[in-house]
Amino acid sequence: MTGSCSSGGSQQTVLDRRNWLAATAAALSAQPFVSAGATDSVSMVRKPRSVIYIFLSGGLAQQDSFDPKPNAPRDIRGEFQPVATQTPGLQICEHLPMLAARSDSWSVVRSLSHPYNEHSQGHMVMLTGRTGLPVGFNPSIPKPTDHPSIAALMGALLPERNGLPASIVLPEKLIHRTGRVIPGQFAGTMGTQRDPWILSSSRFNANTYGAWPEFEFHHQRGRETSSGLHFRTPGLSLIDGISESHFADRLELLELMEQKNRALQKLAETESFSRFRDRAISMLGDGRLNKLFDIHNAEPQKLDQYGRNAFGWSLMLAKRLSEAGVGFVQVNLGNNETWDTHGNAFPNLKNYLLPPMDRAVAALLDDLSESGLLDSTLVIMAGEFGRTPKVFGIPTAYKLPGRDHHGAVQSVMLAGCGFGGGKIIGQSDSHGGQPLEDRQSSENLAATMYSALGFARNTQWFDLQDRPMQLYNADPIQS
Secondary structure, eight states: OOSOOSTTOOHHHHHHHHHHHHHHHHTTOOOOOOOTTOTTTOOBOOOOOEEEEEEETTOOOSTTTTSOOTTSOHHHHOSOOEEEOSSTTOEEETTOHHHHTTGGGEEEEEEEOOSOOSHHHHHHHHHHTOSSOOTTOOTTSOOTTSOOOHHHHHHHHSOOBTTBOSEEEESOOOBOTTSOBOTTSSOGGGOGGGOOEEOOOSSSOOSSEEETTTEEEETTTEEOOOTTOOOOOOOOSOOTTOOHHHHHHHHHHHHHHHHHOHHHHHHHTSHHHHHHHHHHHHHHTOHHHHHHHOGGGSOHHHHHHHOSSHHHHHHHHHHHHHHHTOSEEEEEOSSTTTTOOSSSHHHHIIIIIHHHHHHHHHHHHHHHHHTTOGGGEEEEEEESOEEOSSOBOOTTTOSSOBOOEETTOEEEEEEBTTBOTTOEESEEOTTSSSEEESOBOHHHHHHHHHHHTTBOTTOEEEOTTOOEEESOOSOOOOO
16 A cells, blocks of 8 residues: 555545555455353363364265275275274274374264255254254355354454454365355354454465365366465564554544544444554564464475465464464365365375375374374364265266265364274264264264364354353363
8 A cells, every 4th residue: 555654734634544554454365253252151170172173065975985895796895995093993084094003093973964965054063063954044145144164153252362363264265167156154143243253365266176376176077286375374573664653643533534434434433443453553563473373484495394275374374373373273175175186086195185184184183293292182083074985977067077065974083182093983884874883973973173263062152133142052072
C-alpha cells in the first residue's frame, strides 16, 4: 500500500492508511475467533496436550492403504500388495513403507462407519463429529444452521497460549475447484464470529490435485504443473520501510477514524472485530511468531525429511504450531478432494498420493517423538469416507479403474497419547465393505480428540442464541 506516513495528509491519504492496516490484518489469512465465554461451564482437566487432525479430503481407499485384502478376488483387492510392518500380524499397503517401519508409533481403526456416500455429507460428519445432518443441510453452501466444526469448538473452548489462537486450520479452506464451498468446516450455529482461524498457503485455489509442486497431478491426465502456485505462510513482520514509530502513527490514525465513524465504531465494539484487530497487531509485533511460520528457512535436512511439497510443509508447520501451544491443528492434506480416486486410482495413488503422505506423516511422527511430544500429541488421519470394495471403471472419463465413495467403512490412523504399537482396532469384513466388529463412529472419533484434550462429557458450548450444548456424549476410542 502506498501513501504518505505523515499525520497531516488529505482525507484520501488517511483512508489509505486505514486500508493499509486492514490489509495488514488480512495478510494473516485467518478468520476471527473468540473464547466462547465458557470458563464457568467447561469441566476440563488442564493438560498440556494437543491434537493434529490430518484430513484427507476426497476419501482414501481403505483396501489400498491401511486395510489390504490380499485374499479377496482381484477386483476387490486391487493392484497393490500388502507389506509387513514392525508389528507382527499388521500389514498395510506396499506404498506406505515409511509408516510400515514406524508402526510402533501408531494404531489403526478399521471399522469407522457412517451412512453417507456424498462428499459434503461426509465432510459434515467427519469435520463436526456428528452423524446426523443439520436441519436444512445444503451440500454446496455452508449455512448458519450447520453443526459447528471440531476446529471451531476447540477454538472457542481451548485456552490460548503464547499469543496464538487455540485452534488453526491449514493450509487452505476446503473449496472445490468448481467453486463449491464445502460445509462442515465453519462455526455454524455458533455464529460466523467463531469460525476457526484458517491459514491460506496459496493466493488461489489450484485446478489440479496433490502435494504440489513435487507431486501435482490431474486425476484424468496424470502429471501436471500449475504456474503461480507458491506455498506462502503468514508474513508477520512489518512491511519494509515501516518503522515501529510509523506503525504507531497508523494505529493512532485508526483510533481517530474509529471515533469519527459511527458505523466503524459500532463494528469495533463487537468482540470478534476488536479481538481480530488486537491479535493482528500483537502478532505483527512478535518476532518469535514470524520465525515460527517461516518454514521455508528450516534446515535443509528437515525440509527433505518432510518433503518439499504442500503435504510436507503443512505437517511441518502443524508440528511447530502444536509445539508452540496451539491446542488443535487441522491439516487439510489435499485440495479439490484430492483423494477422490474414481479412476486411474492405482497409478495416481502409487505415483502422486501415497508417497508424499507416507513421507510427511512419518516425518511428523519422528519429529514429535524426537521432541518428546508424541505422548502428549494425538495425531489422527481420516477422510470423509472410505471407498467401495469393488474396483470399477468409467471408460468415458478414465483410462483405468478406481473405487467409488463408501461411507460404510474407512480406516483411520491414530498416533500419540497411547495409540502406538501397531494395534488394530475394529475389523472390516473380508472385502473391506462393512464393519465386522467394534464399529466406531464420527462421534467416537471426536470424543477421542476431546478426551485427549482434557474435556469432560459435561463440557458445554453455546450457540448463537446462547443455548448450552453438551460437547460430546460418546465413548472415546480405546487405545
